[in-house]
Amino acid sequence: MTRLRTAVIGVGHLGQHHARILSEFPDVELVGVVDANSDQAMTIAQRCRTRAFDRHEPLLDLVDAVSVVTPTSFHHHVAAEFLRNGIPVLVEKPMCKTVAEADELISLAREANVPLQVGHIERFNPAFEELAKRPIRPAFIEAERHGPYTGRSTDIGAVLDLMIHDLDLILSLVPGPVKDVSAVGAAVFGGHEDMVNARLVFESGCVAHVTASRISARPKRRLRIWASEGYAGIDFVSRKITLVQVNDEVRRHGLRVEKMDPTQRAKLKDEMFGRHLDVLNIDGDRKGDQLTNELRHFVDCVRANRTPRVTGEDGRDALALAHRVLDAVRSHAWDGNEDGPSVGPNRMPKPAGKLFELPKSQSEAA
Known part of the structure; x- marks a missing residue:
């Protein structure tokens, strides 16, 4: 088998x-x-037994496919050059800075008839892959994505850096357009927003609460779904999923708590899971990591000229929804007056005071 010639543009943290x-x-x-x-290019090239370049242009004639992992500001320019040369591209999320740029990449990929995949990596998390196999129609979704401050991705904020993962996952699960978006966010250290909470209402009736923070002490990446089919809870860090559904007996006859005697009601708490509700816990950690799965999928799609699981259109739709969230964050009025001075993530009201005082020894050490 002929080996597929690839390159990676941007070899920083990811x-x-x-x-x-x-x-x-x-x-x-x-x-x-x-x-x-x-220096970084040379270090990674030596580690991977390949050549180092400080520009991507020489590779246009040397590769069959490329992975673009530059800062977001450069995604469009770099990916467009390879697509114009008929070279398939995996471009990291967020796909581009603007929806217009994303649309251009989609058009270029269509003209060249080559795969364009967007790096929404959580679609390849084994826990989410388990969920995607199952017939679930979400009615309510809660997504949390928190992490410590890293100093990376400073050209974008928490919405495009973190929340966009969950926006893509939710769009893949819920049919129909988003009817309403409201959001609030704060730029704790200045510049872009560092934490955001958004509420999405779909025309289907599904409601999603989505939270992202990049100044949390510990990482947390969870998705919880309530639906008529049951409940699904995913921990993306551990790659585990819990599924809960009512059992066949309850489906047929229901569970009439009001007709139970006191003894039966007392047992209900202990018997709920197992007797009335079926529970399935799946550990996806043995099924590989999501980045390896994602890159394997991209290589296979390039070889077969097949449409990727996460298309350019998917990346564009997640980006468009992320910008709606950002618009809502920027227009949020902290004092309830949309024409007042306290609007947007950088204009929170002044603190009323300190929440607590540090002990003198800690204060001096700080």
């Missing part, structure tokens, strides 16, 4: 893992890695 994984696929030849930081 891109270096793209390079490592691609270099380990037996049917792939990692032709080179590119980074504006020549």
Whole structure:
């Protein structure tokens, strides 16, 4: 089998893992890695036994496919050059800075008749893959994505950096357009928003609450879904999913608590799960990591010229919804007066005071 010639453009925190994984696929030849930081490019190239470049242009004639993992501001420019040359592209999320840029990449991929995949990696998390196999029609969704401050992705805020993952997942699960978006967010350290809460209402009636923070002490990535079919809870960090549904007996006859005697009611709490509700816990950790799964899927799609699981249109739709969330964040009036001075994530009201005082020893150490 002829090895697929690939390259990774941008080998920082995430891109270096793209390079490592691609270099380990037996049917792939990692032709080179590119980074504006020549020392970083050389370090990753040596580690992956390939060539280092400080510009992507020389690779246009050397590769069959490319992975674009640059800062978001450069996604459109770099991906467009490869697509114009008929080269399939995996571009990391968010797909571009603007919806117009995303639409152009989609058009270029169509004209070249090549795969364009967007790096919404959680679609390849084994726990979410388990959920995607099942007939669930969400009525209410709660998504949380929290993490510590890393100092990376400073050209975008929490919505495009973190929340967009869950926006894509929700759009893949809920049919129909989003009717209403409301949101509130705060820029704790200035610049872009650092934490955001959004409420989405779909025309189907589904409601989703989505929270993202990049200044949390510990990582948390969870998705919980309530539906007529049952409940699904995913922990993306541990790659585990819990599914709950009423059992066949309850489906047929219902559960009439008001007709139970006191003894039966007392037992209900202990018997609820197992006797009345079926529970299935699935550990997806043995099914590989999501980045390896994502890159394997991309390589296979390029070889077969097949439509990827996460298309350019999917990436564009998630980006468009993210911008609606950002618009809602920017227009949120902290004092209830939309024409007043306290509007948007950078204009929170002044604090009324301190929540607590540190002990003197800690205060001096700080």
